[in-house]
Amino acid sequence: xKNIMTAVVVLILMSTSLLGQSSFPSYYExxxxxxxxxxxxxxxxxxxxxxxxxxLQPSAxxxxxxxxxxxxxxxxxxxxxxxxxxxxxFSVVNNKESIGTVTDFRISLAGGGDSFGIGAGVGxxxxxxxxxxxxxxxxxxxYIRPVRYVSFGLVGFxxxxxxxxxxxDLGIRPLGNEIVTVFGDYVIRSNKQPDDIKWSAGLILEPIxxxxxxxxxxxxxxxNLGVALSFGNAGITFRSDFDKDGKHAYNIYGIRxxxxxxxxxxxxxxxxxxxxxxxxxxxxxxxxxxxxxxTTLMELLNQIEAVKDNESISGIVINTSAxxxxxxxxxxxxxxxxxFKSKGxxxxxxxxxxxxxxxxxxxxxxxxxxxxxxxxxxTGFILGRQYYKGTLEKIGIGYRALKYFKYKTASETFSDDKxxxxxxxxxxxxxxxxxxxxxxxxxxxxxxSNSEYDDLIDKGFLFLPxxxxxxxLVDTIARWNDMKDIIKSFEGEKKRFVRPGSLxxxxxxxxxxxxxxxxxxxxxxxxxxxxxxxxxxxxxxxYVRDAVDDNNVKAIVLRVDSPGGDGLASDLIxxxxxxxxxxxxxxxxxxxxxxxxxxxxxxxxxxxxxAPTTITGSIGVTGSYFFxxxxxxxxxxxxxxxxxxxxxxxxxxxxxxxxxxxxxDRDLNSDEVIKVENxxxxxxxxxxxxxxxxxxxxxxxxxxxxxxxxxxxxxxKQNGLIDMIGxxxxxxxxxxxxxxxxxxxxxxxxxxxxxxxxxxxxIPGLLGIEREVEIEKDPIIEDLKFRxxxxxxxxxxxxxxxxxxxxx
Numbered sequence: 001x002k003n004i005m006t007a008v009v010v011l012i013l014m015s016t017s018l019l020g021q022s023s024f025p026s027y028y029e030x031x032x033x034x035x036x037x038x039x040x041x042x043x044x045x046x047x048x049x050x051x052x053x054x055x056l057q058p059s060a061x062x063x064x065x066x067x068x069x070x071x072x073x074x075x076x077x078x079x080x081x082x083x084x085x086x087x088x089x090f091s092v093v094n095n096k097e098s099i100g101t102v103t104d105f106r107i108s109l110a111g112g113g114d115s116f117g118i119g120a121g122v123g124x125x126x127x128x129x130x131x132x133x134x135x136x137x138x139x140x141x142x143y144i145r146p147v148r149y150v151s152f153g154l155v156g157f158x159x160x161x162x163x164x165x166x167x168x169d170l171g172i173r174p175l176g177n178e179i180v181t182v183f184g185d186y187v188i189r190s191n192k193q194p195d196d197i198k199w200s201a202g203l204i205l206e207p208i209x210x211x212x213x214x215x216x217x218x219x220x221x222x223x224n225l226g227v228a229l230s231f232g233n234a235g236i237t238f239r240s241d242f243d244k245d246g247k248h249a250y251n252i253y254g255i256r257x258x259x260x261x262x263x264x265x266x267x268x269x270x271x272x273x274x275x276x277x278x279x280x281x282x283x284x285x286x287x288x289x290x291x292x293x294x295t296t297l298m299e300l301l302n303q304i305e306a307v308k309d310n311e312s313i314s315g316i317v318i319n320t321s322a323x324x325x326x327x328x329x330x331x332x333x334x335x336x337x338x339x340f341k342s343k344g345x346x347x348x349x350x351x352x353x354x355x356x357x358x359x360x361x362x363x364x365x366x367x368x369x370x371x372x373x374x375x376x377x378x379t380g381f382i383l384g385r386q387y388y389k390g391t392l393e394k395i396g397i398g399y400r401a402l403k404y405f406k407y408k409t410a411s412e413t414f415s416d417d418k419x420x421x422x423x424x425x426x427x428x429x430x431x432x433x434x435x436x437x438x439x440x441x442x443x444x445x446x447x448x449s450n451s452e453y454d455d456l457i458d459k460g461f462l463f464l465p466x467x468x469x470x471x472x473l474v475d476t477i478a479r480w481n482d483m484k485d486i487i488k489s490f491e492g493e494k495k496r497f498v499r500p501g502s503l504x505x506x507x508x509x510x511x512x513x514x515x516x517x518x519x520x521x522x523x524x525x526x527x528x529x530x531x532x533x534x535x536x537x538x539x540x541x542x543y544v545r546d547a548v549d550d551n552n553v554k555a556i557v558l559r560v561d562s563p564g565g566d567g568l569a570s571d572l573i574x575x576x577x578x579x580x581x582x583x584x585x586x587x588x589x590x591x592x593x594x595x596x597x598x599x600x601x602x603x604x605x606x607x608x609x610x611a612p613t614t615i616t617g618s619i620g621v622t623g624s625y626f627f628x629x630x631x632x633x634x635x636x637x638x639x640x641x642x643x644x645x646x647x648x649x650x651x652x653x654x655x656x657x658x659x660x661x662x663x664x665d666r667d668l669n670s671d672e673v674i675k676v677e678n679x680x681x682x683x684x685x686x687x688x689x690x691x692x693x694x695x696x697x698x699x700x701x702x703x704x705x706x707x708x709x710x711x712x713x714x715x716x717k718q719n720g721l722i723d724m725i726g727x728x729x730x731x732x733x734x735x736x737x738x739x740x741x742x743x744x745x746x747x748x749x750x751x752x753x754x755x756x757x758x759x760x761x762x763i764p765g766l767l768g769i770e771r772e773v774e775i776e777k778d779p780i781i782e783d784l785k786f787r788x789x790x791x792x793x794x795x796x797x798x799x800x801x802x803x804x805x806x807x808x
Contacts, residue, residue, distance in 0.1 A: 026165070026187070026189075027155075027165060027185075028197045028218075030048070030093075030157075031045060031048075032067065033065045033093075033252055033254065034049060035204075035212070035216075035226040035237060036181075036183055036202055036204055037170075037171065037183045037184070037185040038050040038185075039143045039152070039171060040151055040169065040171030041212070041511075042261075042509065042511045043057050043511065045080075046082035046083065046084035046089045046091060047082075047084060047089025047108030047110065047121060048080075048089065048091040048121075049155065050119070050139075050142075050143065050153050050155045051109065051110050051120055051121040051139055052141040052143050052155075053117070053143060053153075054084060054086070054087050054108055054109070054119055055087050055118075056112075056510065057086050057089075058510065059086065059259040059260070059507075060258050061084050061085075061257075062081070062084070062257060063082045063255070064079070064082075064255050065079065065080050065082075065237065066079035066080070066253055066254075067079070067250060067252050067253075068253075077097075078095050078096065079094050080093040087109060087110050088110075089121070090105075090107050091104075091105070091106045091108075093106075095132070099128065099131045100131045102128050102132040102134060103125060103127050104123055104124075104125050104134070105123060105124050105125070105126070106121050106137075107121060108121030108122075108139070109121070112143075113516065114510065114514075114515055114516040115144070115145050115516045116142070116145070117143050119139075119140075119142070120138070120140050120141075121141075122137070122138055123136065123137040133162075135160045135162060136159065137157060137159045137160075138160075139155060139158070141155035141156070142155075146515060147514070148176045148513055148517075149172060149173050149174070149176050150172055151170070151171040152168070152170055153169040153170075153185075154166065155167055165188060165189040166188040167185055167187050168186055169183065170183065170184055170185070171183040171514075177512055177513070178206045178512040179205070179207070180203075181204040182203055183201065183204065184199065184201040184202070185199065187199070197220055199219050200216055201217055202214060202216035209230075209263060209266075210229065210230030210231075210235070210261060210262045210263035210264050212229075213225075214227070214239070221244035222241065222242060222244050223241075224240060224241040225240050226238060227239075229264075230262060230263040231265065232260055232261065232265070232504075233260050234256060235257075236253075236254065237252070237253070237256070239251065240252075259509065260504065260507035260509070261508075262509075262512075266311055266312060270312060271311070271313070271314035272312055273312050273313050273314065273496045273498050274315045274316065274317045274487060274495045274497050274498070275303070275313055275316045275317070275498060275499070275500055276316075276319075276498065277316060277317070277318045278319045279295070279319060279320055279325065280321060281294060283295055283296070283325045283329050284296050284297070285297055285298075285526055285559065286750065289753070289755065289756045290756055292754075297332070298728060298748070298750060301336050301728060302729075303506075304316070304333075304340050305336065305339075305729065306500075306505035307500065308339065308343050312503075313503075314345055314346060314491065314495060315345050315347060315348060315366075315491070316346075316348070317347075317348045317350070317483055317487065318347070318349045318350065320351050320358050320361065321351075321352045321371075325357075325361075326592045327357050327434070327592070328611045328727075329591075330358075330360060331727070332611065332728060334441065335727060336727075336729060337364045337365075338364055341366070346490070347365045348367045348368075348486070348490070349361070349364075350370075350371070350483060351368065351371070351374060352371040352480075353377070354370075354376050355379070356379065356381060359376060360438045360442060367486070367490055369474065369475065369476050369478050369483065369486055370476075371477070372465055372478070375464055375468075376468050377461070377462055378460065378462075381434045381435050383427045385412075385799070386413070386780070387412070387413060387414075387416055387417045388413060388414050390417060392414055395631055396631035397626055397631050397663060398626070398667055399627075400625040400667060400668060400673075401414070401624055402623030402624055402676055402677065402680060402794075403415075403623075404622075405620045405684065405706070405707040405708045406422050407422045407426055407618070407620065407707045407709040407710070408622045408708025409799075410596075410624075410708075410795075410797050410799045414626075414787075415624075426710050429712070429715070430613075430615065430710065433613055433714050433715070434613050437613055437714075446472060447472075448472070456471060456473070484497065517744075517745050518552060518739075518741060519553045519554065519746060519748070520553070520554060520732060520735050520747075520749070521547040521550075521555070521557070521749050522557045522559060522732070522749070522750045523540070523558050523750075524559045524561075524750070525561070525562055525573060526559070526561045527561075527562060528564070528786060528797075529565035529566050529570045529597035529598065529796075529797075530565050530566050530569050531566065534565060534569075535562060535569060535573070535601075536752070537566075537568075537572050537573055539752060541572050543751040544556075544558075544573060544576045548577070548579060548583060553584065554585075554740075555584050555586070555587065555739040555741075556584060556587070557731045558573075558577065558586070558589070558601065558602070558605065559731075560591060560594040560601050561590075561591030561592055561593060561594065562593065562601060563595055563598055563797060563799070564599075564618070564796045564797040564798055565597050565790075565795060565796075565797050566597070566793075567795065567796050569597070570600035570796060573601055574601055574602075574690075575604075577604050578604040584739065585734075585735050586604070586606050587606060587607050587734050588601075588602040588605035588731070589609050589726075589728045590611070590614045590713070590722070591611075591728075593614070593615040594616050595617055595618035596618040596708070596796040596797050597795070597796040598616075598618075599616055599617060599691075599721070600690070600796055603694040603695065607723045607724060607734055607738075608722040609722065609725070609726045609727070609731045609734065610713035611713050612712065612713045612714050613713060613714075615711075615712070615798075616710070616712075616722060617709055617710050617721055618708055618709065618710045619702065619796075620687070620706055620708030620709075620796065621683045621684040621794045621795065622794075623792060623793060623795060624787055624791070625664075625791055625792045626663060626664070626788055626791055627653070627663065627665070628653050628654055628663045628665050631654065632653070632665070635654070637654055639654065639665060649665065650666075650668075650672070650792070652664060652665060653666075661784070662788065663788070664791065676792055680794040687796060688702050691721075695721070701720075732748065783799065
């Protein structure tokens with residue numbers, strides 16, 4: 001980056017070192033419509049003044065401006081039209097004088113970021129070009145913003161005939177924000193004439209959002225005063241210029257439309273809107289770059305947080321129809337909505353067919369609206385497992401469970417046919433916590449007693465609209481299309497519905513903050529722990545290491561939603577995070593499940609945060625071994641081999657087409673069983689030791705919590721396996737406080753990217769299937785394939801297929 005910056009600056013300076021007569025307007029003439037130097041006020045003149053500034057342009061915008069310098073205000077003898085989009089600008093400037101008329105055109109491109117950018121442009125002219133001494137003009141520009149207090153711009157002009165010039169500008173913000181900006185610029189030209197302007201200096205004040213007052217003095221003793229007023233997606237500018245005797249000379253006028261800008265008129269829309277949120281489908285952690293219209297958890301939480309203090313928002317209305325969100329995320333959303341309500345704002349939730357999880361979310365609302373043809377299905381909660389012992393026997397696959405710890409029951413999926421006593425014990429405690437949490441939240445919101453709630457679940461369970469209304473479970477019956485009328489009757493006045501993305505919090509330009517903001521990195525470790533699938537540890541570790549080493553990243557939040565898997569993958573990420581301890585705060589947010597290898601990922605954090613019903617713990621190691629009994633023979637397949645090494649044939653056997661998995665011909669022998677057991681015991685001891693050291697508890701204490709035992713977030717907080725109850729937004733707030741960013745602006749950056757697009761989402765359409773989500777992989781098959789890949793290996797893992805069942 002330093003080499004690029006140096007090269008750009010040298011090129012621009014070289015363009016200004018030539019002697020002779022310029023064949024284009026001077027720097028100050030070209031920027032006659034500007035209120036200030038290019039790099040200090042918003043994004044300059046849309047690339048016409050300094051093309052590099054286009055890389056800061058947030059969205060499409062246009063400006064029409066004109067001067068009465070050579071006529072009346074409405075003569076339009078001198079005008080400019082400027083259009084900009086991110087990294088692209090097009091400009092037209094017309095100049096009519098007594099000698100003729102010339103129109104200058106310019107196209108500019110740019111690239112860069114908050115701290116540095118470069119840009120180039122090409123200009124040409126039409127009309128009386130010779131009279132105005134015009135030729136094709138190339139521009140090269142850059143800006144450098146090393147800190148939020150300073151902006152430095154440099155631009156060079158290179159005509160195809162004649163000689164070039166350049167200009168440098170400098171802006172200083174003593175408060176580090178847009179309220180006060182002091183600026184100056186200087187023209188670099190070897191053939192200056194006595195009357196040429198060499199430099200200018202000025203001041204920009206923005207006492208309230210969107211009202212900008214400017215003053216600028218030139219070395220020839222002329223000066224101007226200007227004002228710009230934003231209305232949001234439009235704005236006006238006005239500037240008066242004065243000669244060296246202080247007499248008024250002419251005015252500049254401007255009208256802007258397009259990109260959103262902060263403005264001072266928020267008070268006129270106070271409490272006039274409801275934010276409309278549609279929660280159809282799954283809630284993801286990351287979305288694909290293209291053709292993916294799903295909502296992410298972070299996005300949704302940030303939207304609720306952002307509108308909490310928005311004066312124009314009086315409430316949120318939520319459509320839960322076809323919502324597919326697991327109960328941990330539901331708890332996080334519900335918690336954030338409760339915070340929103342604490343600001344005196346309202347929540348209205350529409351439901352059509354709701355189970356207990358959807359109703360748990362809906363119960364936070366001030367008003368629950370049930371569809372006239374809808375229903376409530378409040379059956380309570382259940383946790384269970386599927387078993388495939390009989391299936392394996394029927395198809396001729398043998399199975400050896402390598403289980404040595406009481407609660408480490410992952411292998412029981414294929415070795416048993418019902419819940420073991422250990423599973424029944426730990427599942428019962430989990431389901432008890434889940435039930436109590438929902439009951440506490442729902443009874444508090446709907447003003448039921450515990451016994452009334454229990455009766456609704458046990459004696460009612462299925463409620464049609466009239467029954468739900470009579471029972472006090474909902475407040476009114478209506479369709480989603482009727483929600484505006486429902487809210488009008490509730491609020492006493494009509495409210496306008498807006499989508500979150502249309503609000504100013506998500507459209508504001510970044511010109512209030514120069515340079516790159518400090519960052520909190522949110523890194524997602526989602527799925528089975530493996531090197532090249534699931535969490536993709538081989539790739540993920542690069543993001544973790546970069547975040548640890550990047551001085552601009554002030555804290556790391558690792559979001560873990562994983563049942564474990566390969567101990568190598570877990571340890572690779574965990575040890576890399578451990579290297580960052582002491583350098584910056586490292587916070588773990590546990591999602592629906594962060595158990596076994598998922599807990600291994602978490603254990604070195606400065607703070608571990610989990611939801612009340614997060615499935616965590618499961619500190620233990622297990623293994624399994626599949627082998628052929630008579631499947632191969634049923635298929636009419638035979639195998640043969642030669643080998644060198646006593647155990648070389650251990651994984652050799654039938655290769656199943658399509659599934660891409662192999663079934664070994666034989667079971668482990670007694671020596672091999674002993675060897676595998678020793679490796680499982682050794683890894684277990686290592687796991688317990690690492691947790692003991694990282695959590696500051698004795699080995700005996702952790703051992704009493706281990707043996708593969710799963711814990712809810714509630715219980716894990718009590719026994720010391722986690723530190724706090726909370727969600728992803730809680731983790732970000734903790735990271736913010738620990739990093740000293742509470743009073744500073746910062747950016748949340750999320751890693752890793754999910755990719756360009758999901759090809760699987762196109763398959764239903766290609767097959768003529770009407771389906772709005774991609775074809776999902778079967779968890780049972782994925783579990784089997786993963787276990788066969790690591791057949792006989794020790795693994796800190798929960799049963800993958802069972803985790804999917806637990807989410808339902």
